[in-house]
Amino acid sequence: MAQHPLRIAILSLALLTPTIAFATQPVTLTHSYGLVYSADGRQLIITSDQGLAIHSGGRWSTAAGAAHEFKSLAASRDALISSGHPAPESNIADPMGLIKSTDGGKTWRKLGLHGESDFHTLAASLRVNVVYASNRQPNSRMGRTGIHYTLDNGVRWRRAEAKGLGGPIHQLAAHPSDPRMVAAASDAGLYFSRNHADTFHRLGDPGFVLAVSFDVDGEHVWFSGYSAEKPSLRRIRLTSGATADDVALPLEDDDAVARIAQNPVRSTEIAIATFKRNVFVSHDLGKTWVQIAFAGTTTR
Numbered sequence: 001m002a003q004h005p006l007r008i009a010i011l012s013l014a015l016l017t018p019t020i021a022f023a024t025q026p027v028t029l030t031h032s033y034g035l036v037y038s039a040d041g042r043q044l045i046i047t048s049d050q051g052l053a054i055h056s057g058g059r060w061s062t063a064a065g066a067a068h069e070f071k072s073l074a075a076s077r078d079a080l081i082s083s084g085h086p087a088p089e090s091n092i093a094d095p096m097g098l099i100k101s102t103d104g105g106k107t108w109r110k111l112g113l114h115g116e117s118d119f120h121t122l123a124a125s126l127r128v129n130v131v132y133a134s135n136r137q138p139n140s141r142m143g144r145t146g147i148h149y150t151l152d153n154g155v156r157w158r159r160a161e162a163k164g165l166g167g168p169i170h171q172l173a174a175h176p177s178d179p180r181m182v183a184a185a186s187d188a189g190l191y192f193s194r195n196h197a198d199t200f201h202r203l204g205d206p207g208f209v210l211a212v213s214f215d216v217d218g219e220h221v222w223f224s225g226y227s228a229e230k231p232s233l234r235r236i237r238l239t240s241g242a243t244a245d246d247v248a249l250p251l252e253d254d255d256a257v258a259r260i261a262q263n264p265v266r267s268t269e270i271a272i273a274t275f276k277r278n279v280f281v282s283h284d285l286g287k288t289w290v291q292i293a294f295a296g297t298t299t300r
Contacts, residue, residue: 033120034073034259035273036080038104041265044281045105046273047073047082052105055279055292063105066090074124074131074174075264080105081131083119098122098131098154111154113139123172123182126216126264129153130179132172132197147172147197151179160197173212173221176264183221185212190223192238204236204244213260216267224257224272231256233272233286247286251278 034047044055051067053060071084080101086092092099097113121134132149135142142148147160147169167188175181184191184200190209191200203221211224215235223244225232231251236244249257255276263269271281279293 032259032273033071033084034082035261035271036073036075037261037263037271039075039077039126039264041263041269043104044261044271045073045075045080046259046279047071047084051087054104060292065101065106065108068092068096068108071118071120072122074122075126076124076129077127078102081122081124082108083117083122083133085118098133100153113141113154116140117142121169121172123174125174125179126176128177128179130174132174132182133157134169134172147182147184149179149182149196158196160193161199162197163199164202165191165197165200166202170210171212173214175214176216176218178218181214183212183214183223185209185223190221190236192221203238203242204234211257211260213262216262216264222260222262222270224260226256229253231274233257233260235285250280250289250291252276 032046036045042056046053047070052063054063066087068087069085070082072082074081082099084096085094086096093115095118097117098111099108100111101108116139119133123132130149130151134147135145138144141157144159147162148157150157165184167186169184169186171185173183180194180196182193182197187208189206190203192203193200207225207227209223209225213222215222220235220237222235230253231249233247233249234244235247236242251274255274257272258275259273261271268285269283270286273279277295280289280291282289
């Protein structure tokens with residue numbers, strides 16, 4: 001059976017993203033590997049091969065600082081965490097390993113593994129100091145591939161057993177206040193762990209899950225999928241046997257949600273970025289949506 005074109009795009013991880021503009025000078029963002037809110041809730045931040053794009057106060061702009069080729073992005077209470085490849089004018093080794101910014105991406109501090117690893121899958125807790133990473137090849141601090149986590153800004157990493165986790169992983173999400181809890185989006189469904197990713201159990205029904213994000217309340221998980229040639233966005237409570245609630249999406253059937261973010265200050269505000277370069281924001285937990293990027297072109 002022929003693969004649906006969207007599924008092929010998903011499997012290739014070619015996450016195309018919006019062309020961002022500010023004032024009269026457009027800024028082209030060719031790939032996006034992360035969508036987060038700043039800790040103060042004032043900025044929605046998207047990563048790309050050309051640095052960070054920021055939506056704030058109804059306008060798009062580019063972040064100050066070097067235009068690194070970011071391959072992932074996670075947000076904590078006081079910092080942005082990322083990985084990828086440095087801008088040509090930068091003095092950071094390639095690949096960048098794990099890096100951290102406490103000034104909105106203007107400057108970055110090396111946390112380790114620079115010149116060794118490029119993490120495409122990262123997750124950080126909103127309120128506690130834990131970072132999860134899916135490692136694709138061994139390095140000086142990770143002797144094997146797989147899911148690892150650190151509680152000390154990358155000084156020491158522990159490899160998780162990941163028992164019960166099925167299918168290739170698309171994304172990881174860290175609980176906002178419990179460092180032991182982590183969720184995973186995979187080909188086989190949505191998975192949840194309460195012991196630093198050593199063992200997982202599946203939440204809800206099996207299916208192709210693309211994106212995952214913990215609700216800031218710590219009691220729910222948001223996740224997106226694509227099945228029967230239709231996109232979906234759902235929210236499920238972290239209790240045994242819980243049923244996921246469907247959220248109405250303003251998408252065509254040939255598109256799907258690639259990234260999910262929730263405002264940590266205004267928790268009723270969520271944002272999604274799609275595979276067809278659309279970006280939407282909802283101020284009422286998905287009951288209504290405002291589109292801020294149309295197939296690669298921003299609204300303001």
